[in-house]
Amino acid sequence: SQTIHQWPATLVQPVGSPLSLECTVEGTSNPNLYWYRQAAGRGLQLLFYSVGIGQISSEVPQNLSASRPQDRQFILSSKKLLLSDSGFYLCAWSVGGVRNQPQHFGDGTRLSIL
Amino acid sequence: GNSVTQMEGPVTLSEEAFLTINCTYTATGYPSLFWYVQYPGEGLQLLLKATKADDKGSNKGFEATYRKETTSFHLEKGSVQVSDSAVYFCALNSGGSNYKLTFGKGTLLTVNP
Numbered sequence: 001s002q003t004i005h006q007w008p009a010t011l012v013q014p015v016g017s018p019l020s021l022e023c024t025v026e027g028t029s030n031p032n033l034y035w036y037r038q039a040a041g042r043g044l045q046l047l048f049y050s051v052g053i054g055q056i057s058s059e060v061p062q063n064l065s066a067s068r069p070q071d072r073q074f075i076l077s078s079k080k081l082l083l084s085d086s087g088f089y090l091c092a093w094s095v096g097g098v099r100n101q102p103q104h105f106g107d108g109t110r111l112s113i114l
Numbered sequence: 115g116n117s118v119t120q121m122e123g124p125v126t127l128s129e130e131a132f133l134t135i136n137c138t139y140t141a142t143g144y145p146s147l148f149w150y151v152q153y154p155g156e157g158l159q160l161l162l163k164a165t166k167a168d169d170k171g172s173n174k175g176f177e178a179t180y181r182k183e184t185t186s187f188h189l190e191k192g193s194v195q196v197s198d199s200a201v202y203f204c205a206l207n208s209g210g211s212n213y214k215l216t217f218g219k220g221t222l223l224t225v226n227p
Contacts, residue, residue, distance in 0.1 A: 006157075032213050042152075042201050042220035049214060090157050100146035100165050100207055103215055105157035 002027035006091045006106035014114050019064075019078040021109050023091030026072065031093040033074040034103060035066055038088040050074060051096060086113045116141045120204045120218035127194055127225050135189040135221045137178075137204035145206040147171075147180055147187040148215070152201045161189075161202070194225045 003026045013019060025031050035047040046059045048066035056066050063082050067075045074091060088110055092103040120137040127133060139145065146165045150158040162171030167182035176191045187204060204218040 034214075042203075042222065044158075044203070044217045044220075046214060051213075092158075094213055099213070101213065102146075102148050102160045102163055102207070104160065105150075108157045110155075 002093070002104065004091060004093055004104060004106045006089075006109055008109060009107065010110045010112075012112045012114060013081050015083055016080050019076070019081050019085070019111070021076040021089055021091075021111075023074045023076075023106060024072055025074075025093045028072070028093070028095065030071060030096040032096050032103075033068060034092040034094075035074065035076050036090040036092065038090060038108075040087075044090070047076070081113050083113050086111055116145070116206060116208050116216040118204050118206055118216050118218040120202075121221055122219055124222040124224060127223070129196055129225055129227050130193045131225075133189070133191040133194045133198075133223070135202055135204075135223070137187045137189065137218060139185050139187065139204075139206050139216075141185075141206055141208045141216075143208050145208040147178070148205045148207070149176070149178055149187070149189050150203040150205060150217075152203065152220070154200070158203065194223070196225045196227050199223055199225045 006023045033050045037045045050068045064078050090108045091106040094103045095101045117140045148163045149161040151161045152158045162173045164171040164180035170179045178187050178189045201220045203220045205215045
């Protein structure tokens with residue numbers, strides 16, 4: 001069966017520091033991968049998605065970047081964190097190349113910027 | 115473009131009450147429809163899905179029917195429990211080349227004993 005791992009679970013960082021959040025998927029090949037942010041309240045904002053290695057699409061211009069160095073690895077980064085980067089970050093995957101598939105989410109990373 | 119509208123709540127019910135969370139959508143083509151649940155401090159879990167008109171998705175006592183004529187996918191449960199307290203998201207996938215999901219804003223459900 002497929003599993004998705006996200007780490008760390010919680011992170012406290014000072015303003016201006018760098019960020020690296022990692023997500024890996026097991027049990028499937030060539031998945032679509034996604035990064036979301038859930039700010040205060042409940043809404044989900046899609047940040048990046050990827051349909052293959054090295055292929056990144058950005059949904060919202062911002063202080064963050066994403067990379068996919070391996071088929072099942074998706075990394076969210078920042079060179080200098082802002083206070084507004086605080087939030088709950090979720091990684092997700094879906095079956096690649098197949099229509100109408102659901103996305104499956106990791107447990108999330110709670111990021112607090114001080 | 116695609117959009118999902120769901121009742122924002124919050125919804126507060128007593129244990130064993132009947133639950134309905136309304137969801138309507140706008141989409142091109144023939145979307146698949148999903149309900150996700152998010153328990154406090156956790157990620158989203160797929161609760162149920164329906165891929166074509168008149169399909170009924172069901173799981174853990176929850177169910178929702180894909181109604182193309184009313185573009186709706188309302189979530190229902192006959193008897194809620196305290197453990198059902200969570201945020202519920204309606205979502206759709208209209209296929210295409212990137213397989214993105216369009217989410218509603220979420221509905222917070224609180225069930226009191």
